[in-house]
Amino acid sequence: MPELPDVSVFKDYFDKTTFKKKIERVEVFEKRILKGTSEKELNKSLKGNFFKKSDRYGKHLFAEIGPDVGLDIHFGMTGDLEHIDDLSKIPPYTRLLFVFQNGEGLAFEDQRKFGHISLVHNFDELISQNNLGIDALNITAEEFLEIIHAKKGKIKSILMNQSLISGIGNLYADEILFQAGIHPKSKGNQIPEDIMKKLFSTMNKVLKTAIKYVAKTDDFPPDFLINHRKENEDCPGSCGKIDIIKINGRTTYFCDACQELY
């Protein structure tokens, strides 16, 4: 689930639920989640401190603790955050728990254990360590065009490549290409300039709209592809039927009638 809009929502939730709360300890229930650190080291860095501020970059959440220490939180496929009032009621799939001195907690849940949490020195280190390209909501039109025109691969693969542009996953890649009227198999270097500009503005529009709806896809406007992800479903543009193909091994939904192949 967690792509850029979801992580943006997690950031707001994180800020709201950790603000001004002193960290008493960190409990790790699943070591696999930790990358390059340990429960002991985490506690050493966090105990007695506060989360000062957070930032989102791509699909990552950066939680700053001190001038030279912070957390890199990645939500994998099933990661989620849940604030806890009662520490005796820890949600299922809690892999790590921040315990605050006021008796509250924040659970990092992750059913499939693909998420991870690591210690980083700062925001820049998070970006370089994960080899992340420019954030999808901060990239300029010029940078966007340049990156995509330099690639001969399929546009959907390019959009999903976190080291080129970071934040877009399978779901939103399909949505953006659908709304921009571009076939997902189009080659990056063959998309005309004006279509590229449309793709850029569509990417911004889709991501911002998703954030506006708190990434709750059920509430998205009916002309979005997102709630029509079924084979043979009518295209929201009522021009044809939704097709399914595989790109990069990922299920891809699109409308052959309104998405042009370049």
Next chain:
DNA sequence: AGTACCACCTGACGGC
């Protein structure tokens, strides 16, 4: 450089 698989995990769903 681009692509095609496999792997990591767990649960839900459809077919038989």
Next chain:
DNA sequence: TGCCGTCAGGTGGTAC
């Protein structure tokens, strides 16, 4: 009802 294969919105590695 029960077993089994397949699939899921992410990422990383390997090999052609």
